[in-house]
Amino acid sequence: MNLHWSVVWDNAGALARGTELTVLLTVLTMAFAVPGGILLALMRLSRSRLLSGASASFTELFRNLPLLLVIYAAYYVLPLALGVAFSPFATALIALGCNVSAYNGETFRAGIASIRKGQSEAALALGMSPWQAMRVVVLPQAARRVLPVLASTWVSLFKDTSLVSVISVGELAYTAMLIRSRTFRVLEMLTAMAVIYWSLGYPQAKLVDWLNRRFGVSE
Amino acid sequence: MTRQNDEPDAHVVLAYRDVHKQFGDFVALAGVSMEVRKTEVVCLIGPSGSGKSTLLRCTNGLESIDGGEITLDGQVLPRHGRGMRAVRQRMGMVFQNFELFPHMTALANVASGPLTVLRLPRGEAEARASALLAKVGLADKAASYPSNLSGGQQQRVAIARALAMQPEVMLFDEPTSALDPETIGEVLNVMKALAEEGMTMLVVTHEMSFARRVADHVVVFERGTIIEQGPPAQIFDAPLVPRTRDFLSHLGWEG
Numbered sequence: 330m331n332l333h334w335s336v337v338w339d340n341a342g343a344l345a346r347g348t349e350l351t352v353l354l355t356v357l358t359m360a361f362a363v364p365g366g367i368l369l370a371l372m373r374l375s376r377s378r379l380l381s382g383a384s385a386s387f388t389e390l391f392r393n394l395p396l397l398l399v400i401y402a403a404y405y406v407l408p409l410a411l412g413v414a415f416s417p418f419a420t421a422l423i424a425l426g427c428n429v430s431a432y433n434g435e436t437f438r439a440g441i442a443s444i445r446k447g448q449s450e451a452a453l454a455l456g457m458s459p460w461q462a463m464r465v466v467v468l469p470q471a472a473r474r475v476l477p478v479l480a481s482t483w484v485s486l487f488k489d490t491s492l493v494s495v496i497s498v499g500e501l502a503y504t505a506m507l508i509r510s511r512t513f514r515v516l517e518m519l520t521a522m523a524v525i526y527w528s529l530g531y532p533q534a535k536l537v538d539w540l541n542r543r544f545g546v547s548e
Numbered sequence: 549m550t551r552q553n554d555e556p557d558a559h560v561v562l563a564y565r566d567v568h569k570q571f572g573d574f575v576a577l578a579g580v581s582m583e584v585r586k587t588e589v590v591c592l593i594g595p596s597g598s599g600k601s602t603l604l605r606c607t608n609g610l611e612s613i614d615g616g617e618i619t620l621d622g623q624v625l626p627r628h629g630r631g632m633r634a635v636r637q638r639m640g641m642v643f644q645n646f647e648l649f650p651h652m653t654a655l656a657n658v659a660s661g662p663l664t665v666l667r668l669p670r671g672e673a674e675a676r677a678s679a680l681l682a683k684v685g686l687a688d689k690a691a692s693y694p695s696n697l698s699g700g701q702q703q704r705v706a707i708a709r710a711l712a713m714q715p716e717v718m719l720f721d722e723p724t725s726a727l728d729p730e731t732i733g734e735v736l737n738v739m740k741a742l743a744e745e746g747m748t749m750l751v752v753t754h755e756m757s758f759a760r761r762v763a764d765h766v767v768v769f770e771r772g773t774i775i776e777q778g779p780p781a782q783i784f785d786a787p788l789v790p791r792t793r794d795f796l797s798h799l800g801w802e803g
Contacts (some may be wrong), residue, residue, distance in 0.1 A: 450643070451643060451647035451649070454610065454639075455636070455660065455661040455664075455665055456633050456636045456637035456661065456665040456713060457661075457664055457665055465649075465660065466660075469651050470649075470650065470651050473651065
């Protein structure tokens with residue numbers, strides 16, 4: 330079997346741009362899904378049945394559908410439902426954002442619930458409003474506690490962004506597959522993809538391990 | 549025993565009239581009536597589960613009451629909403645487990661009330677906090693996090709944090725029960741100094757010698773009711789009710 334690695338070097342620029350887009354998708358999705366997760370958690374924990382029910386429905390819907398299906402659905406259904414055509418990139422962001430928000434919501438809910446009641450009572454006893462107690466006392470502690478979990482969600486997300494290649498978002502997987510179909514160099518392109526994903530993913534995974542050691546067990 | 553108090557007494561800070569509280573089937577308070585006067589130190593004693601802590605938590609609305617009323621300076625306390633927040637600002641509370649905010653330094657803990665609730669400028673809030681840390685003997689620990697302080701030091705920071713709101717009355721919920729024996733003294737000394745300055749204090753405690761020496765008035769709880777109340781000399785040396793004597797002798801109190 331002849332391997333022609335030159336196909337990788339010849340397309341280095343395109344692969345670099347694809348990688349850039351993969352990183353950008355990950356960052357933007359998280360930038361959307363962290364506040365989204367906090368919002369879902371606060372809604373879920375609120376006394377309002379309506380808010381809590383809405384949050385639970387959203388979470389259970391997006392946690393239990395395959396991400397691939399959500400991406401396709403966003404691509405085909407959103408324009409019909411809203412009458413607006415989003416770019417594939419925006420569609421990908423919406424689909425990934427909903428999926429990751431649902432996971433982050435559960436993470437934050439567990440984090441907030443893990444802060445003992447005495448902490449918010451101490452804040453209330455000082456005269457803080459429930460919202461001030463949440464913002465000043467509970468959330469900062471919960472955030473520290475969920476950091477390791479958020480970091481592993483990040484690493485999963487980084488790899489899952491490859492799924493949006495199905496709606497032709499030109500990220501790393503799409504770019505690599507495009508070059509493959511143009512050049513028929515399957516093994517070379519799969520290897521290049523693996524090397525790029527792995528070498529970017531591995532340090533992130535190590536960072537997660539470190540965060541787990543640093544924040545995971547301590548009070 | 550209900551003490552009837554028809555004439556408002558200017559010196560009564562807190563008054564409880566026939567206060568009831570239930571948790572499901574468990575009756576935590578079965579008609580409690582008592583008063584706390586200005587500058588007075590009132591100690592609540594009695595077996596665990598007798599309602600002392602519940603009364604304290606009802607006072608600042610961490611628990612709601614099911615019947616009766618509680619007044620602060622003659623005004624019936626609201627039971628929820630903004631009114632309750634205003635009331636809580638006038639009462640300092642110290643918890644058994646300190647409940648310092650672990651992500652804040654000692655100074656930030658003490659400044660948190662003035663900063664967040666009173667919205668004082670940071671400099672002013674921190675100056676107030678520094679002065680209070682000095683007052684409880686922890687000026688050198690301002691930058692320490694709670695996890696680096698001993699239990700006794702944490703509880704002193706917690707007292708300073710409550711004082712930072714300049715409360716009219718301080719509520720202490722078993723402030724030394726979670727402490728190592730060797731650090732109990734430093735907390736009790738801070739409380740004693742506070743009492744001597746004329747702070748009105750309501751203290752749930754198992755420290756009988758503190759109650760004996762510092763309290764002006766001792767209230768004995770059993771099963772959600774007050775079985776006896778009076779000056780410490782009466783309660784500890786000549787209790788009128790046999791069950792008070794039983795409770796004290798259980799603790800090994802020798803009169």
